Amino acid sequence: MDKTGSDQTTEDKILEAAKNVFVAKGMSGARMQDIANEAGINKALLHYYFRSKEKLFEVIFKAAVSRLVPRITAILESDLPLFTKIERFCENYIDTVMQSPFIPLFVINEMNKQPEEFILKIWGDQKPGLQIFFKQVEEAVATRLIRPIHPHQLLTHIVSLNIFPFVAKPIIFFVTGMNTQEYKEFMIARKKEIPEFIINSIKI
Amino acid sequence: MDKTGSDQTTEDKILEAAKNVFVAKGMSGARMQDIANEAGINKALLHYYFRSKEKLFEVIFKAAVSRLVPRITAILESDLPLFTKIERFCENYIDTVMQSPFIPLFVINEMNKQPEEFILKIWGDQKPGLQIFFKQVEEAVATRLIRPIHPHQLLTHIVSLNIFPFVAKPIIFFVTGMNTQEYKEFMIARKKEIPEFIINSIKI
DNA sequence: GTCTATATTCCGATAGAC
DNA sequence: GTCTATCGGAATATAGAC
Numbered sequence A, B: 001m002d003k004t005g006s007d008q009t010t011e012d013k014i015l016e017a018a019k020n021v022f023v024a025k026g027m028s029g030a031r032m033q034d035i036a037n038e039a040g041i042n043k044a045l046l047h048y049y050f051r052s053k054e055k056l057f058e059v060i061f062k063a064a065v066s067r068l069v070p071r072i073t074a075i076l077e078s079d080l081p082l083f084t085k086i087e088r089f090c091e092n093y094i095d096t097v098m099q100s101p102f103i104p105l106f107v108i109n110e111m112n113k114q115p116e117e118f119i120l121k122i123w124g125d126q127k128p129g130l131q132i133f134f135k136q137v138e139e140a141v142a143t144r145l146i147r148p149i150h151p152h153q154l155l156t157h158i159v160s161l162n163i164f165p166f167v168a169k170p171i172i173f174f175v176t177g178m179n180t181q182e183y184k185e186f187m188i189a190r191k192k193e194i195p196e197f198i199i200n201s202i203k204i
Numbered sequence C: 001g002t003c004t005a006t007a008t009t010c011c012g013a014t015a016g017a018c
Numbered sequence D: 001g002t003c004t005a006t007c008g009g010a011a012t013a014t015a016g017a018c
Helices: A010-029 A032-039 A043-049 A053-076 A082-097 A103-113 A116-126 A131-142 A151-167 A169-176 A180-202 B010-029 B032-039 B043-049 B053-076 B082-097 B103-113 B116-126 B131-142 B151-167 B169-176 B180-202
Strands: none
Touching: A010 A032, A010 A043, A010 A053, A010 A103, A010 B010, A010 B103, A032 A043, A053 A082, A053 A103, A053 A116, A082 A131, A082 A151, A082 A180, A103 A151, A103 B010, A103 B103, A103 B169, A131 A151, A151 A169, A151 A180, A151 B151, A151 B169, A151 B180, A169 A180, A169 B103, A169 B151, A180 B151, A180 B180, B010 B032, B010 B043, B010 B053, B010 B103, B032 B043, B053 B082, B053 B103, B053 B116, B082 B131, B082 B151, B082 B180, B103 B151, B131 B151, B151 B169, B151 B180, B169 B180
């Protein structure tokens, strides 16, 4: 099962190549020729398997969303205690995203650029039910486990602290003068730093 | 001085139109024809004022960076006390960005997509000296004003909490089910919520 | 299924009249 | 400075041989 080997089906090679190119350059910046080169085939074959660039993009984008969203919601929707949940989420999220660090910006960017009807077609059923998490936060406030805070605000805090450093990587480089190795250590440190930062703030 | 009126010079009309189109669609998604339409002129005139799409983009991107970066650094580089600084920063940043909320994603996205030499040409001198802020955080730790935290981590926390909700607006809509008005109120509430969240976490 | 060759559309850029 | 018309190349997509 060598992901880059020649035992992949042509369709798989196309999908992997398309993912790499679309994620790196975005829908409008990607070229069918780039994808064909990356897959080691020619342009015509792309259109044989997927009718158009738009159809191919739709498949890739949907797959990216389908992998990113559950990654965020699964732990938050579990029945763990609130603080444990926050700790697990940060560790787990940063670990997985470090392996494909450009996916978040890809999804965020296309969510902002693609027409709304396209986005609706993708998310349609995906709309995550985070009500369990919101309820849990409200209860934690009611029982004085944490200080008063709106669940939407807390969720946004958590997600912002985890995702933003990935999308802003070039800015962090410029501002701090880190090199690649230091950036990696910085992100690993955040797996502990973020939950500590959050829990320190909300616990009573 | 009507910004949308016809008393603008042609160059100003082009610059404003180009900003709107580039920010909305990105470098690769923008079309010279779109910019010409938005400016109420024709394509040829774009090339008369700015030699190429790339040159025009460079002007727009540089302007965006030059307006965004000082906005972040000015307050952080001031000589205010640490907590006051954090409060002012959040209020000020969210206020100004709410007036052109797509600039941060534009800058972040192009920083990731444009070749490094292009970015270097833009930032060149801009490299902000946040050493004052970093020193201040270290001193605050040393004097037990705040708990131990690496200055880079704290800065990243602050910036993440402020910027991310703008770039992730469509995701917030889907996840929380907010409408436009609720989103606006949500962002206004963050002007107080974020500094409270941060200071609560780091103060001893 | 896979390729080469070609059609077709689009887009950045220029020529040249006014 | 501003316009219309057009060039030339690039990109998506299709035709047709194998």
